Amino acid sequence: xxxxxxxxxxxxxxxxxxxxxxxxxxxxxxxxxxxxxxxxxxxxxxxxxxxxxxxxxxxxxxxxxxxxxxxxxxxxxxxxxxxxxxxxxxxxxxxxxxxxxxxxxxxxxxxxxxxxxxxxxxxxxxxxxxxxxxxxxxxxxxxxxxxxxxxxxxxxxxxxxxxxxxxxxxxxxxxxxxxxxxxxxxxxxxxxxxxxxxxxxxxxxxxxxxxxxxxxxxxxxxxxxxxxxxxxxxxxxxxxxxxxxxxxxxxxxxxxxxxxxxxxxxxxxxxxxxxxxxxxxxxxxxxxxxxxxxxxxxxxxxxxxxxxxxxxxxxxxxxxxxxxxxxxxxxxxxxxxxxxxxxxxxxxxxxxxxxxxxxxxxxxxxx
Amino acid sequence: xxxxxxxxxxxxxxxxxxxxxxxxxxxxxxxxxxxxxxxxxxxxxxxxxxxxxxxxxxxxxxxxxxxxxxxxxxxxxxxxxxxxxxxxxxxxxxxxxxxxxxxxxxxxxxxxxxxxxxxxxxxxxxxxxxxxxxxxxxxxxxxxxxxxxxxxxxxxxxxxxxxxxxxxxxxxxxxxxxxxxxxxxxxxxxxxxxxxxxxxxxxxxxxxxxxxxxxxxxxxxxxxxxxxxxxxxxxxxxxxxxxxxxxxxxxxxxxxxxxxxxxxxxxxxxxxxxxxxxxxxxxxxxxxxxxxxxxxxxxxxxxxxxxxxxxxxxxxxxxxxxxxxxxxxxxxxxxxxxxxxxxxxxxxxxxxxxxxxxxxxxxxxxx
DNA sequence: TTGTAAGCGTTATCAT
DNA sequence: ATGATAACGCTTACAA
Numbered sequence: 130x131x132x133x134x135x136x137x138x139x140x141x142x143x144x145x146x147x148x149x150x151x152x153x154x155x156x157x158x159x160x161x162x163x164x165x166x167x168x169x170x171x172x173x174x175x176x177x178x179x180x181x182x183x184x185x186x187x188x189x190x191x192x193x194x195x196x197x198x199x200x201x202x203x204x205x206x207x208x209x210x211x212x213x214x215x216x217x218x219x220x221x222x223x224x225x226x227x228x229x230x231x232x233x234x235x236x237x238x239x240x241x242x243x244x245x246x247x248x249x250x251x252x253x254x255x256x257x258x259x260x261x262x263x264x265x266x267x268x269x270x271x272x273x274x275x276x277x278x279x280x281x282x283x284x285x286x287x288x289x290x291x292x293x294x295x296x297x298x299x300x301x302x303x304x305x306x307x308x309x310x311x312x313x314x315x316x317x318x319x320x321x322x323x324x325x326x327x328x329x330x331x332x333x334x335x336x337x338x339x340x341x342x343x344x345x346x347x348x349x350x351x352x353x354x355x356x357x358x359x360x361x362x363x364x365x366x367x368x369x370x371x372x373x374x375x376x377x378x379x380x381x382x383x384x385x386x387x388x389x390x391x392x393x394x395x396x397x398x399x400x401x402x403x404x405x406x407x408x409x410x411x412x413x414x415x416x417x418x419x420x421x422x423x424x425x426x427x428x429x430x431x432x433x434x435x436x437x438x439x440x441x442x443x444x445x446x447x448x449x450x451x452x453x454x455x456x457x458x459x460x461x462x463x464x465x466x467x468x469x470x471x472x473x474x475x476x477x478x479x480x481x482x483x484x485x486x487x488x489x490x491x492x493x494x495x496x
Numbered sequence: 497x498x499x500x501x502x503x504x505x506x507x508x509x510x511x512x513x514x515x516x517x518x519x520x521x522x523x524x525x526x527x528x529x530x531x532x533x534x535x536x537x538x539x540x541x542x543x544x545x546x547x548x549x550x551x552x553x554x555x556x557x558x559x560x561x562x563x564x565x566x567x568x569x570x571x572x573x574x575x576x577x578x579x580x581x582x583x584x585x586x587x588x589x590x591x592x593x594x595x596x597x598x599x600x601x602x603x604x605x606x607x608x609x610x611x612x613x614x615x616x617x618x619x620x621x622x623x624x625x626x627x628x629x630x631x632x633x634x635x636x637x638x639x640x641x642x643x644x645x646x647x648x649x650x651x652x653x654x655x656x657x658x659x660x661x662x663x664x665x666x667x668x669x670x671x672x673x674x675x676x677x678x679x680x681x682x683x684x685x686x687x688x689x690x691x692x693x694x695x696x697x698x699x700x701x702x703x704x705x706x707x708x709x710x711x712x713x714x715x716x717x718x719x720x721x722x723x724x725x726x727x728x729x730x731x732x733x734x735x736x737x738x739x740x741x742x743x744x745x746x747x748x749x750x751x752x753x754x755x756x757x758x759x760x761x762x763x764x765x766x767x768x769x770x771x772x773x774x775x776x777x778x779x780x781x782x783x784x785x786x787x788x789x790x791x792x793x794x795x796x797x798x799x800x801x802x803x804x805x806x807x808x809x810x811x812x813x814x815x816x817x818x819x820x821x822x823x824x825x826x827x828x829x830x831x832x833x834x835x836x837x838x839x840x841x842x843x844x845x846x847x848x849x850x851x852x853x854x855x856x857x858x859x860x861x862x863x
Numbered sequence: 864t865t866g867t868a869a870g871c872g873t874t875a876t877c878a879t
Numbered sequence: 880a881t882g883a884t885a886a887c888g889c890t891t892a893c894a895a
Contacts, residue, residue, distance in 0.1 A: 158887090158888055158889085159888065159889060159890095160888075160889090168865080168866090169865065169866045169867075170866090170867095170888090170889080170890090171865070171866065171867080171890080171891080172864090172865060172866075174889070174890060174891085175864095175865085175890095177889095178890085180890085180891090181864075181865085182864070183864070183865080184864070184865090187864090187865090201631065201634050201635045202635060202888085202889075203576070203635070203637060203887085203888050203889070204635045204636050204637070205572050205575050205576045205581065205636070205637060205887090205888080205889090206576050206871090206887070206888035206889040206890090207888080207889055207890075208572050208871095208889090209570070209572045209573050209576055209871050209872070209873085209887090209888080209889070209890090210870080210871055210888075210889040210890040210891080211871085211889080211890055211891085212871075212890090214572070223601070224591075224597065224600045224601055224604060224616070225597035225598050225600060225601035226597070227594050227597065227798070227799070230591065230592035230593070230594065230597060231592050233591045233592060234590070234591055234592035234618075237591060237617075237618065246615075246617075246632070248613075248615060249591070249616045250604075250613075251601075251604065264568065265613070267568050268568045268569060268570070268571045269571050269572070270570060270571070270572060376798075376799075376802050405799060405802040406802065408802065408804060409802050409804070409806070412804050412805065431594070431743075432594070432743075432772060432799050435743050435772040435773065435775065435776050436803070436804065437775060437776070437779050437803065437804040438779065439776070525871090525872055525873085526872065526873065527872075527873095535881080535882090536881065536882045536883075537872090537873085537874095537882085537883095538874085538875085538881070538882060538883080538884095539880085539881060539882075541873070541874060541875085542880090542881085544873095545874085547874090547875090548880070548881085549880070550880070550881080551880070551881090554880090554881090569872085569873075570871085570872050570873070571873095572871085572872080572873085573871070573872030573873040573874085573887090574872080574873050574874075575873085575887095576871090576872080576873070576874090576887045576888065576889090577872075577873040577874040577875075577886075577887055578873075578874055578875085578887085579874090579887075864895105865894100865895085866893105866894085866895080867892105867893085867894075867895095868891100868892095868893090868894100869890105869891090869892085869893100870889100870890090870891085870892100871887105871888105871889085871890085871891105872887105873886100873887085874885105874886085874887085875884100875885090875886080875887105876883100876884085876885080876886095877882100877883085877884085877885095878881100878882085878883085878884100879880100879881085879882080879883100
């Protein structure tokens with residue numbers, strides 16, 4: 130618990146770097162650098178920020194002092210004085226969801242370029258938490274806010290957008306210059322997936338839905354339904370089961386489906402995690418995919434292409450969406466106009482779907 | 497691009513909440529609250545922080561003013577004045593890795609209790625980035641640092657630990673009161689997994705290794721090797737293939753393995769992602785799991801229990817590890833002693849492993 | 864080009 | 880119990 134590597138309490142915390150002067154470390158201030166270099170604090174500040182040109186010799190002296198003292202500007206003081214934090218609050222529903230991971234990566238990387246730092250927090254699918262996290266953003270004086278699947282109502286979002294420009298992913302909102310939505314075309318994606326199944330000859334296509342209070346879950350259901358109707362098959366509520374976007378929900382829903390409609394020939398799941406669960410249930414029940422039942426997911430999680438067999442699903446270009454969001458919020462901060470068109474989704478046909486005879490029923494489908 | 501919901505440029509940004517006074521919003525300062533409540537700024541500060549008892553009537557007046565103006569303390573100013581940011585820098589190799597996700601969740605949740613906010617950043621498996629991120633932590637004056645799988649050498653870590661207490665996950669370091677490691681018993685985990693395979697009658701057990709510059713990858717290889725030797729089977733370099741902890745690496749390694757040693761009866765992968773890749777290759781080649789070849793992974797990612805068949809793997813209690821790390825760093829910040837014992841790993845036996853005759857060779861294994 | 868000085872919004876140390 | 884007042888470390892007019 131104790132060893133010689135730690136500073137004496139009260140003593141300045143200094144690194145042991147070779148160039149470390151007596152007062153180096155994070156406690157070195159801009160003023161000390163100024164004094165050491167024989168210039169005024171403002172000059173140091175100017176050099177640090179490139180705010181004005183400075184005589185080369187002073188420039189050198191300051192840079193030398195900075196290196197010698199291992200000086201790092203205090204971000205807090207800088208932000209307090211300037212009024213800018215160069216920080217973007219990013220609210221996810223769950224940092225740990227495989228689904229958000231790629232979005233965050235896109236956001237982080239695109240934000241790094243203009244020099245912004247994302248602050249990731251998660252609200253755990255909880256509206257109360259969601260509001261609390263937004264309050265934190267305000268308290269931290271973030272320069273912008275990105276919301277992934279906000280559940281808060283639009284008036285509330287509008288209100289918070291007065292503090293900092295806000296971009297809402299996966300949702301369409303009344304766009305303003307402080308509030309913008311980057312909608313994702315879930316309806317189209319779900320319709321394409323369902324059409325694909327229909328084209329393959331499927332007629333008895335089940336759907337495992339997502340949480341009914343999620344905008345995108347509703348859109349996906351609508352897409353499924355509209356493809357069915359457009360093909361003249363008609364919507365059959367008996368073929369729809371409720372899921373929760375989680376694997377466990379998929380397991381349970383598939384069990385109910387199999388019990389109620391053993392004749393179904395395809396299952397379309399509202400997201401990949403649900404499909405994973407449905408897949409497990411089929412494995413347990415000895416239902417082969419795709420020989421007995423075709424399966425389609427939604428999202429194209431990184432692992433979906435490694436499922437056995439690889440999952441046919443609707444791909445969301447999450448990384449790219451993340452980048453777009455980051456670029457968008459930066460533009461909003463800079464008061465530049467942003468044009469965000471709905472993100473199109475594409476079907477990725479892999480190996481969980483199979484063509485079946487146009488009007489064959491169960492008995493014949495089985496390989 | 498424009499609508500009525502935005503404030504006139506230059507006008508104070510105020511929310512339209514019902515109680516919103518003329519000067520509400522994030523620009524309201526503690527001083528204004530003090531003035532409105534007829535007390536001094538220090539009194540407001542005391543009420544906000546519970547630093548001292550205040551007359552009930554003033555307390556009420558202040559609280560009323562806070563509510564009326566919708567006042568939120570400026571975290572930056574507070575931190576600058578107090579010297580504490582209540583912030584923990586958390587460095588991961590990749591925010592988007594399914595592997596880190598659960599750790600982050602554990603960290604975030606456990607940190608919320610004592611009121612700390614994590615700042616997640618990723619270094620993308622890049623040592624240069626890793627150092628840059630640490631510099632950012634220093635610039636942000638974080639109160640503590642948690643590193644997930646740091647690649648930097650120990651002297652460097654020790655140096656940074658002088659700025660803020662540092663906890664390194666998945667690594668053992670010279671513990672001090674400002675630097676501590678939370679080791680994970682990879683060797684034991686790998687040994688248990690290999691022993692399991694041996695007990696099931698397997699003798700020709702291949703191993704797909706992780707990056708050779710990763711401490712944990714090396715430990716896992718060592719565990720595999722030691723279990724083999726302990727059983728008198730002996731280590732056969734021909735059965736070891738190089739992977740990279742990613743699915744693609746698993747695919748390629750498995751291909752080479754199958755070509756070189758078609759007689760192998762089991763494959764142990766350095767992590768689950770590698771196992772996913774190996775599984776796919778086997779699926780492609782018509783090698784059945786576990787009928788033809790048994791497969792074991794390492795990590796127990798959330799999706800592993802939904803693989804087909806569910807993957808036998810070594811479970812890391814990542815969420816709990818995250819919580820432990822969070823609690824540990826808070827204790828270090830508070831200068832309390834922390835005792836971190838190595839995290840034990842447990843084998844989760846699912847359905848990708850199968851008992852085979854003690855000395856049967858390939859031909860007989862095939863179901 | 865460079866320096867002086869006034870903030871930025873808090874906390875914390877003194878007195879009272 | 881409460882109020883002045885001096886930091887905290889930086890940016891930014893305003894002067895020079």
